[in-house]
Amino acid sequence: MNTVILTIIVLLFIGFALGMHVAIALGMTALVAGVVFIGPIWDFFGQIPWNTTSSATLIVVPLFILMGELLLRSGITEDLYTTFAKWMHRLPGGLLHTNIAASGVFSAISGSSVATAVTIGGVALPSLNKRSYDERISLGSLAAGGTLGILLPPSIILIVYGLMAEVSIGRLYIAAVVPGLIMMAAFAVVIVVRVATRPEVAPRDSEISYPLREKLAGLVNILPALALILLVLGTIYGGIATAIEASAFGVTGAFVIALLKRKVSLKMLSDCFITTASTTGMVMLIMIAAFLLQFVLAFTGIPAAITRYVVSLGLTELQLVLLLCLIYLFLGMFMESMAMMVTTLPLILPLLNSMGVDLVWFGVILVIMIEVSLITPPVGMNLFVLQSLRRRLAGPRASGSIVDLYVGAFPFVIAMLAVLLLIILLPDLAMFLVETMKGSG
Amino acid sequence: MQPIARKLLVLSNAVSTAMAWISGLLFLLLALYMTADVTSRSLGGPFTGVADQFASFTLALGGTWALARALSDGSHVRIDLFLPLYGRRLRGLAYTWSMLMTVVFAAVLTQQAWILVGKSAARKALVPQSLVDLPLAVPQALSAVGYTMFTVQSAVMTIVALVLLFSDHGELVEEIEHPAPGEKA
Numbered sequence: 001m002n003t004v005i006l007t008i009i010v011l012l013f014i015g016f017a018l019g020m021h022v023a024i025a026l027g028m029t030a031l032v033a034g035v036v037f038i039g040p041i042w043d044f045f046g047q048i049p050w051n052t053t054s055s056a057t058l059i060v061v062p063l064f065i066l067m068g069e070l071l072l073r074s075g076i077t078e079d080l081y082t083t084f085a086k087w088m089h090r091l092p093g094g095l096l097h098t099n100i101a102a103s104g105v106f107s108a109i110s111g112s113s114v115a116t117a118v119t120i121g122g123v124a125l126p127s128l129n130k131r132s133y134d135e136r137i138s139l140g141s142l143a144a145g146g147t148l149g150i151l152l153p154p155s156i157i158l159i160v161y162g163l164m165a166e167v168s169i170g171r172l173y174i175a176a177v178v179p180g181l182i183m184m185a186a187f188a189v190v191i192v193v194r195v196a197t198r199p200e201v202a203p204r205d206s207e208i209s210y211p212l213r214e215k216l217a218g219l220v221n222i223l224p225a226l227a228l229i230l231l232v233l234g235t236i237y238g239g240i241a242t243a244i245e246a247s248a249f250g251v252t253g254a255f256v257i258a259l260l261k262r263k264v265s266l267k268m269l270s271d272c273f274i275t276t277a278s279t280t281g282m283v284m285l286i287m288i289a290a291f292l293l294q295f296v297l298a299f300t301g302i303p304a305a306i307t308r309y310v311v312s313l314g315l316t317e318l319q320l321v322l323l324l325c326l327i328y329l330f331l332g333m334f335m336e337s338m339a340m341m342v343t344t345l346p347l348i349l350p351l352l353n354s355m356g357v358d359l360v361w362f363g364v365i366l367v368i369m370i371e372v373s374l375i376t377p378p379v380g381m382n383l384f385v386l387q388s389l390r391r392r393l394a395g396p397r398a399s400g401s402i403v404d405l406y407v408g409a410f411p412f413v414i415a416m417l418a419v420l421l422l423i424i425l426l427p428d429l430a431m432f433l434v435e436t437m438k439g440s441g
Numbered sequence: 442m443q444p445i446a447r448k449l450l451v452l453s454n455a456v457s458t459a460m461a462w463i464s465g466l467l468f469l470l471l472a473l474y475m476t477a478d479v480t481s482r483s484l485g486g487p488f489t490g491v492a493d494q495f496a497s498f499t500l501a502l503g504g505t506w507a508l509a510r511a512l513s514d515g516s517h518v519r520i521d522l523f524l525p526l527y528g529r530r531l532r533g534l535a536y537t538w539s540m541l542m543t544v545v546f547a548a549v550l551t552q553q554a555w556i557l558v559g560k561s562a563a564r565k566a567l568v569p570q571s572l573v574d575l576p577l578a579v580p581q582a583l584s585a586v587g588y589t590m591f592t593v594q595s596a597v598m599t600i601v602a603l604v605l606l607f608s609d610h611g612e613l614v615e616e617i618e619h620p621a622p623g624e625k626a
Contacts, residue, residue, distance in 0.1 A: 019524040019532070020539040021517040027546045046553030053504045053584055059496040062468045062503060244496060245479045251472030273465020274458060274510065277503065280468075281461070281511030282518060284504040288550075336518055 004037050004300045012343065022339040023282075027289035034296040044295055049288045056244065058287070060169060062280040063247035064154035067232075068110040069272040070254035072119070074263045076225045080105055081123045083218030086210045093191035093202050095133060096141045099124050100187045103145025104180070105222075107152040108229045112279075113337075113374050117146025117382045121389050129393075134201035135400065137194055139390065140375075140408025143382040144187050144416070147371035150337070152180040153233055154247070156283060157337065157367055164290065164345045165359045169243040170236040174437055175360050175430045176367065177233070179423050183368075186415040194411065224260070228253040237437055290342035303350040310351055317355055321362070321424055324348060325369055332373025336381065341370060361423075364430045368420045375409040383409060446604045450617070453597040454513050460590060461510035464503035471499045494568070501580045505587025509594035512543065515618030536617075537602040544599050547592040554585035 015025025153173035162169040235241035482488035562578040
């Protein structure tokens with residue numbers, strides 16, 4: 001048993017050290033460990049990928065990605081940012097709140113943290129710099145706002161978790177709504193406190209005022225996209241549609257919005273098709289490799305052994321969840337989010353099942369931990385993409401160190417951990433909507 | 442880069458892109474069909490009842506036909522914790538090694554996918570719970586075509602990486618992947 005675990009760890013480490021693709025590192029580890037410790041398991045490398053790629057449930061991945069791509073290319077990003085900026089510029093913290101609000105809404109379109117950080121950052125950073133906002137808190141708010149992409153529906157990470165943990169994606173989406181809103185509120189509190197203690201970080205735009213008519217016109221522009229997001233979530237919550245059907249509604253609605261905005265062209269559709277297919281290909285290969293590794297691990301009895309060991313420690317459910325949070329906090333400093341999840345889930349799911357932990361509730365907790373990992377040094381994907389964006393906008397010589405991002409994101413990490421603790425101690429915050437869902441049983 | 446290697450890469454990228462385009466189109470068509478089907482059912486009208494099956498086939502084709510393009514545009518996520526610590530030459534070597542491993546993994550998936558097609562065809566298996574008698578080997582073969590292209594794409598990219606390494610242009614190896622239109626997840 002120890003040899004198997006050691007071999008798997010060494011193989012994964014070699015794969016990661018050499019910069020291999022996550023899916024290939026997982027798949028090759030499954031292949032080598034499987035052949036060495038189980039025997040000729042070649043058949044499973046045909047059957048498991050087929051079962052994965054022909055699962056109707058997984059169709060939500062490309063459909064939600066396509067919905068986001070269609071909305072993105074209908075010009076929603078600029079509309080969102082300028083509209084929120086007009087409504088929020090007088091608040092203490094002004095555009096910093098706009099970053100969070102726009103990221104929150106954009107998250108509900110894209111389902112991806114990196115895409116949210118880059119897209120909103122691309123629109124926001126020039127405005128923030130022009131108005132002399134403190135660079136550290138500006139970048140921190142954008143990095144933190146971006147993490148909402150994987151917590152708020154239609155989070156791709158939640159879909160992958162739902163499939164691996166065999167829990168309803170619709171229930172996961174609904175469970176993530178309130179924690180997502182609490183997270184946005186927590187980020188707003190961080191900004192207010194920061195601005196109260198150091199007002200110079202966010203200059204007030206007191207001399208600029210926008211007529212109500214202009215503000216309302218902005219809202220009208222983003223209303224169709226907001227209505228679509230609510231429709232998708234509402235049909236899942238109301239039991240009118242499954243997650244699969246809701247994702248299909250989402251695509252059709254986004255397509256109609258793009259048509260009405262006269263943004264549909266062959267080039268626009270081609271870009272949407274190719275980007276959707278590429279992202280889907282990436283997710284599918286990771287899923288295939290993760291299921292192969294899960295099979296090899298289960299066959300060698302490692303998850304069962306870990307479960308037996310942890311159960312023998314006599315931990316309570318709360319202690320177990322807190323312990324897992326600490327492990328994820330550590331892993332998240334070094335690992336990419338999807339890799340962290342698909343590598344560890346096969347090991348901990350049997351353990352969570354044996355302890356009777358609610359997997360929907362744990363899914364929300366896990367995603368918050370992954371969010372934290374996106375903005376904690378040394379490896380934080382959102383920090384990297386924002387630093388890259390900052391260099392692209394300002395030029396490599398003009399821009400500062402990535403340490404600015406580490407410092408800027410730190411207060412938001414504390415806020416995230418506070419929200420995490422809240423969700424752990426008060427599970428109903430995540431679960432009460434799920435329990436009132438139509439058809440929740 | 443050797444002209445023949447460059448031509449191979451251009452050709453392979455073009456085929457991968459065309460396959461990805463078809464995948465994306467199928468996803469859109471599926472969504473439109475499902476919306477019409479579910480809406481009709483909700484309003485008490487006729488519905489086909491095969492939406493899940495179409496979804497399954499679309500993903501079997503779309504999900505695998507997109508693998509090659511995802512590789513060519515660098516969408517497949519890498520663990521790049523240590524890569525920034527290496528020099529460009531070493532990064533080129535690591536990149537080439539990772540592409541070689543991709544070829545091996547893709548080849549295993551492809552071989553096993555075709556074996557599965559053969560087995561399904563031999564026992565004349567039909568798609569379960571289908572309204573029409575469709576041989577299971579058909580969607581499985583479409584899926585296997587996607588894996589095959591994934592293997593071809595990774596093999597071509599490995600060849601190009603090796604050519605660059607051996608012609609003292611190792612620093613260009615990382616640029617074989619080119620970005621997709623728009624932002625990626």
